[in-house]
Amino acid sequence: MNLEKYKNHLIQNTKKILTDWFEPKENEGIPQRDVYRFLHSIKGTAGTIQLGGLMQVSDRLLLELDENSKKVWELDELRNFLFDLMELTYEYENFEHLTIKTSAIRPSNAPLIQIIDDDVSMLILLKDVLEEKGWMVITNTDPEKAVNQYFEMHPDLLILDIHLPMKDGFHVLEDIQTHNEKYFIPKMIISIQNDKQTRIKAYQSGADDFIGKPIDIAEFIVKIERHLQRKKMFDQSVLIDELTQVYNRRFLEETLPRYFQEYKRSKQVFSISVVDIDYFKQVNDTYGHLLGDRVLNEFAQFIKRSIRSSDLIFRYGGEEFVIIFPRTKNKEAKRRLTELIHAFSQKVFTYNEKSFTITFSAGLFTVDDEIVTPEEAFKYADHSLYEAKRLGRARVETSRRTLSYKKNVLNVSVIDDDIIIRTMLNKIIESIDMGHIELNIAVFENGPLFFESGRANDGRDHFLIVDGVMPIMDGLEVLQKVKTGPHANLFSVLMLTGRKSKDNIAQALKLGADDYVTKPFSMPELQARIERLLKREK
Amino acid sequence: MKRILLAEDEAVLRMLIVDTLEDEDYIVDEAADGQEALDYLKSEEYDLVILDYMMPVYTGLELIEKIKAGESLGLSKILMLSAKSQAFEQERILLAGADYFMEKPFSPLKLLEKIEEIINEA
Incomplete structure (x- = not known):
């Protein structure tokens, strides 16, 4: 059964409501009742159409809300509250385009966890949750590719949904078992079917653990910690130099x-x-x-x-x-x-x-x-x-190669008409530690508001991130304005452009844009890009 | 052909259920709230009525009361959809007069199986 259509509808509906809430300037706040209904309706639908991640996030947010409260949410407060949901919506919408980075070598010393699940929103959510714990996560929706990845990467833990397209999770387990003698890799099954029969079959097929969906995150994390501890003990026994008893x-x-x-x-x-x-x-x-x-x-x-x-x-x-x-x-x-x-x-x-x-x-x-x-x-x-x-x-x-920064204040402005992108960029930039440079961040939904703010002329160094295509004043116009203005030399501009707008990119560069990123972009990649540009600034 | 009334306020879910049922050649009337559902119930007879628990105007439970009180044209089988999964909630729903219960989230295929089972029983 193909659920794509319904998933798209739900994502679009969600985006539309978010935009309606956050877009108009004169908005006087959102009543709690509306927020509750919004989340409740996502929760009710998402699970059925295999957007488990959305269900999970909305469920968690709902727990924090009293349905009958008369509270009216201020936009900024609400934006913060709904941030995870907005982020997940964005990531989900662009997931296919975002590269899931895999590397032949195991990066960093964090435990590596492989998740195989065809519910992309669930994947994104679990990945976020686990990476917050400092674990590395690799994901795959395609079981064939996932099995290869498993043998290439030797994860420290495998998490597998048994309901997969094409091949069911039990077969994936069998594939892995036949090659698995050499490695000790704990395997955890997740499943929306949580009956005794399914559980027994999972254990018989080689699973070490079983957890039902919707997943209780706290329990999930603790179980993973236990498995990783056991795995670590095992690994140490073979990774230690016999003579000196330290790592080899x-x-x-x-x-x-x-x-x-x-x-x-x-x-x-x-x-x-x-x-x-x-x-x-x-x-x-x-x-x-x-x-x-x-x-x-x-x-x-x-x-x-x-x-x-x-x-x-x-x-x-x-x-x-x-x-x-x-x-x-x-x-x-x-x-x-x-x-x-x-x-x-x-x-x-x-x-x-x-x-x-x-x-x-x-x-x-x-x-x-x-x-x-x-x-x-x-x-x-x-x-x-x-x-x-x-x-x-x-x-x-x-x-040692030293890098030194001049102590300074740097204006960082974001102009984008998409509320979700604006919010995410703001959050990303806030999280960047520039050492001696203090970042003065502001976001704008269109060019005129940016120029009215007076920031463009306050004589400070300025890092500007601007969307190429916007309804009121388009990005190229903004770019042209700052690059021909009295403070042109203070500006570095990062342009956000559509994938197919080659002319747009060429023109942006001609007008003096310092860099561009094509939409949709992966947030970590954009973050790295912004940091690099910011550091080049001074 | 069998006729089904679906009362569900969440548009995407409603669309999904309607598509699923129409693929199986059921005739489906769709209502987005309790009032619409009641209007249908007064003018049509159904082989099965699927009600969401939480809906604007009348909730699923309120609609059941109205059906039992004779406000509908006929007495049909009632399947209630609800995210309330605790056993006592389910019991309450069944006691109120629903014949069947399905917990949200459900797999569309499971729902279809259930509906076929109900329709064949009748």
Whole structure:
């Protein structure tokens, strides 16, 4: 049964009501009763036409509302309240066009969860919820592709809806089971059918867990946490270096890229250090390999005990180790390493009644931009290590590319006639941390309102995001106006354009637009783009 | 051909149910609120009446009372749709005089199965 038509209707109806509410300037607020009815009607319909995500969000929002309250919502307040719903509506509408990013390497060190569900709104919702917990989520609606993805990516947990088009979830489970001997990957079934028979069949087919729809998110999260813990215990048993009992190189190669992925998302600066025991060959030659092994083991254990629980140590090979310091800036990492070097050098080893001490050297690299790759970062840190050796050993050397910002106020204005896009852009920009630059954000539904506000002429640097096609004054006109105005050189302009409007893009660039993004856009991508442009500003 | 009245205020859901039933060659009258439904009930006889619980003007329960009080032309089977899933709510609906109950959200195919079952029983 094809439900597309009804889904589109519901999405369009939802959008229309949102637009009616937020568009007119003279609106005096929305009575709670209307908000309640709006959500109630989405909830009632969405589940039946397989928009489970919408059902879930509206259900949650409804719980916060008293049907009989006489409250009248202010628009701003309501916009905040309904934000998740607006976002989901937008994402759903454009889902097919948005690229679901998958990469051959496992990005960042977050647990990776794969969800297979043909209900796209449900996918989007679950992805949001899980990513909020800091987990990485890959999604797929097509079971064939999903199975391939499963074997390529080795997720830490599989979540599977048993009602899939073409192939039912039980068959997907079977496909996976036949290849699954090597990996320990917990599998959780979600299903709108929650009867005993279905549950038994699911467990028989290899499921480790079962949860009925609509999903109780709190319970869902706890179950996932448990599965991930078990998975982690299992993984550690095979990813640990036998001699030193710290993570092995294989695990480093899996883990390191995840930090870079995570950096792109969270902008959390982190540091990588390559460390190496000084004159280790002499230890081996003088005292034999047995002692050499003991030194390696004690060194690794010493570091492991001395670093924070969030820091990770890996044996890279031989006497070389890698330490990752999450959320740690260069200066801090350097201080920690210096302390470690000092503390370790105090440690006395004895062998056949002979005592000796050992030192180590460290090279450090701090990741604070998006350009650097895991391989490059490792290379920089490794290079610094050799610099440390060259400069006399038992020391830290660092190679860091610094970015400095001028303290300033930057105007950021958004002009778009679509309320949903306007709201989402506002939220995105608010979440951007520009360090020393303070962002002064304002949104406008059309060009004239923007110019009337006087912001265009306040002499500040200005980052302007403008929709290309708008009813009252179109984006090109706005662009032309600011680029030929008295403060033209203060403006950077990002144009939002339709996919097919090539002429429009060409004209925008000719008129001086600094960048453009085609609609529909994925929000994370746009966010990255905006951040890049903003940072280039100063 | 069997005739069905569908009273459901949510347009998208109504459209979906109507399309589903018409594909199976049922004749369907659609009402968007309790008043429209009552107008139909006074002028037509139905093999089945599908009522949403929550509707403007008259709720599903109020409509049942009116049917039982003889305000409709005939006595038809009544299937109530409701998001109220707790057992006592369902019981209340059945006690009020609905013959069948279907919990929202439902799968359109399940609804069709149920309707066929009801119609064949009659």
